Amino acid sequence: MTKLLRAGLVGVGMMGRHHARILAELDGVELVAIADPAGNPHGVGGGVPVVDDVQGLIARGIDLAVVATPTRFHVEAALALAAADVHTLVEKPIADDVESGRVVADEFRRRGLVGAIGHVERFNPALQQLRARIANGDAGDVYQIATRRQSTFPARIGDVGVAKDLATHDVDLTSWVAQSEYAGVSAQTAHKSGREHEDMIAISGALEDGTVVNHLINWLSPMKERVTVVTGERGTFIADTAAGDLSFFANGTAVMEWESVSTFRGVSEGDVTRFAFAKREPLRAELEAFLSAVGGSEQTELSSMDEAVRTLSVVEAALASAEAGGTFISTSEEVRRAR
Template identity: 65%
Template sequence: MADLRAGLIGIGMMGRHHARVLRELPGVELVAIADPAGDPHGVAGDLEVLPDVESLIAAGLDLAVVAIPTRFHEDAALKLAEAGVHTLVEKPISQSVEEGQRMVDAFSVKGLVGAVGHIERFNPALQELRRRIEAGDLGEVYQVITRRQGPFPSRIADVGVGKDLGSHDVDLTAWVVQSPYRSVYAQTVHKSGREFEDMMLATGRLESGVVVNHVVNWLSPMKERVAIVTGERGAFVADTATGDLTFYANGTFPLEWESISNFRGVSEGDVTRFSFPKREPLRVEHEAFRDAVLGIRHDVVTMEEGLRVLAVVEGVIESAKTGKSVEF
């Protein structure tokens, strides 16, 4: 069977990595690259850097990756859908729920694979975490806390920290626990002089009853990517920057101190850092997209799922503006 013909629009900070992985991916041939800004990182190789999505489509594609600024996602995706090209769009799916819905509809009508690049789902620590939660290792899940903070990336100009970084945590939380959001209440901060928020604190509840809390900002000099899931038998800590997963078990020693024995809490138990294969998340994401196009498997983040994430993040922003909780 001939390789799938792939095109890539956008070869900036993220697009350059897509170009590398697409070239390495078995069963896929990168045949065209487009970016109106040229090739700042020198990744085009022997391919001509095309000026727009129309010229990309003209190369004759089976699939495409859209890695341009969020405000251009809808236009590129709709043109690719009309041309019958399966498409992976970088997160967030779009600038607004309305734009995202039009994208979802366009790919659905054409029967095409429309995916969103929520890469954290393919992080080895989170994939192992979800597997262990599904297996019942944690028992009942009580709470999910995420912290995602670090310096401001100057390349992000058209969305705030909620849609850029916060969308990762919203998606991974609902996916790991396998429950959608019921409500959120949030506060945001504007300190960098931009129109968009650069700090977000959000708390909420999932349909399953699990409570969640997200700390997200571009105002910290230290980079942190942590998800903590606490439940009946202890707590998992996933560090997605390193791909590590650690389990803190509840202690099993009986309480002999009378003054605290009336408190039905837990004591400190064993700590286990798990060993498992750690593959590059972007490569695993591309493999899932390729296989979805071939009809082999369907574990990509669909545009419908990407749209639900965007709706929650927009709820976070609305809550911060109104001071009221937002229900879904």
């Protein structure tokens, strides 16, 4: 009989409740306790005991844990779990800053533990399809990757701005989809809601392979949008990651009789394809990958802590650029340090 992995959950707020639901349902793992000083307000986990802190969780004899607390508590919780030799998945971002994130990544590596970060967009079915099709050459040479991520302000977020909370998703997914690191970025931010941290950021930059990137992210929109657009020599992919949909707008091959219009457009309009594929819940797929990694299986989709440090370094470069009035900042040196 296969031994069940004993899991603990740190934080059971808006994100933690979804981790609790899935951990309670997955085969091969038993959610034995939740650590949250506020208790279990959502009543998730099927009556699983609730303890006050991480040490109380460790005392339950856990093999793995998920940290779903506010960002300012990530480092303390992760290092305590590493000291107890507990494999850990930490929700993004890895830490408040790059240096703290590097301390966490180094400690998990030194102890030979699985350390993962919840860049869950890697498990979005539309982006997985997009990555595979780009790697297959379906877009030809990739010219540009642009993302838009906007919504209302989430009241639960108070310790970081929109850049570290949301832009980390876009930076990570862009590098992962393109399979290329960032070479440099410039950015502008705005503070429109009276809070300490930025609630809007616009990032422009380039990847090391020459791909132009743009990210528009805010907490100021009355509607929710999660879109990734990849433009290449053969056409444009549009991934709606909120719905898990992927479409391709092909460059046409038909000769246009109206010469002036053809010259103006540069490319002609071809077929539009909306792909059909299985759509699994991204968070469930991510947790399954984490469990497999703990079991010894190599997981190429799961975000490592080192990758998360590189992502955070790009976001910090963008914030530094905004502070300097939009100056272009090379990220290559910082990315190499984070490798």
